[in-house]
Amino acid sequence: MMTEYDAVLLDLDGTLCEYTRGTEQLLPAAFERVGVEPMFAPEAYVERVDSYADRADSMLERRRLCFADLAAEHGYDRQIGREVADAYAAERDHSNVRFLDGAAEAVEQLAERYPLAMVTNGGPDMQDPKLETLGLERYLDSLVYAGYEGPAKPDPEPFERALDALGVSADRAVYVGNNYETDVLGAASADLSSILVGEPPASGPVEPISTVSTPGEIPRALEGPSSDRR
Template sequence: MDATFWDIGGVILDSSSVRTAHERFVAELCERRELGDPDAVLETWRAELGAHFREREGTEFRSAREGYERAMAAVGDVPADEWEPIFERALRESIEANPGAVETIEALSERDLHLGVISDVDTAEGRRILETFGVLDRFDSITTSEMVGRTKPDSAMFEAALDAAGVEPERSLMIGDRYPHDMEGAKRAGMRTAAYGADDGPAVDHRLTDLREILEIV
């Protein structure tokens, strides 16, 4: 392999820790602002955030930041300069990397290959997550949906990443956790695929039970 490309959410980032961060954020906000029952506020906040993403057309990009603003408008009139620091602190203190992610990224960065990200995130948010885990500087390229204007499995996402890396798709490995988005999208682009938590199927070349297995695959 000449390159490995990583999804962030569900692969580098433990998605359950994000839910914990959201719970912590809403609980603190309710305590400060007396917005009501934290569980009810959290349900409303999540419903609005989910609706924001479900309403997009096809693979168009929708900013998570705009989704957070919509969710906040639904739960209370709290200015951004008040809720944003609480939100960012809750994420910083709560999010966790999946087992083996950080050490595998560090090990790969010492090898003679391209290390990249292909993720459906806002660019600033993606970079903040990687920085929190201390691996931002390990990556040679970062391709986000905000940069491309589309989300996976749109071929534009994979083509942009491959162009940035200057590598051939058949010598590149995509590591993802969602079958139709990561595995099928990458396979259509001619890449090899490694599924971490994704459903099995013909688009999967390697199935991972531990992210450290990537070191042997590469």
């Protein structure tokens, strides 16, 4: 018999939503917006941008530092790199995110039954536009920007902060995410059970209580024989 939980914690990216355009589409559009030829490949940006995390307070500033260095390395002025970073941010606007299939309905159903908290890696500058576009704020009782004001997932701290905000103990809550390493193992580090959206690895130290193929299946995965299904 599955436990009847008192609260649900949710991941955002890849669990509830996805970008309509990825870096492969956004970077060429940013170069075109600035009026310069592509000076580096998307892979170069993806490989290096996280190395600037300790030097920047936001994803935008991290990207501006990265693009400036890449521009200089390819014989361009560093300011051009910063302009491309700003153009990239403009292209990656509110319209560039959408719900995964069934996610909007799932969140609405969950909010009718549970207090909801979100624990997402990324700062407000990166995550708030998505939440605004998707209209998710009205469903959330707590929001933790992991990696912004504290350690990122899979560290237990962001999960513990969400639980404290809800006033719920770990054994009475469940976390839903799509990444085994950051979500399933991270939740376990805070003594939380988890539901994985996707397939778990063939072997791993922790098993989620359930796996689902799409976010639309999350409410059903939380229904045990004793659940209130009114």
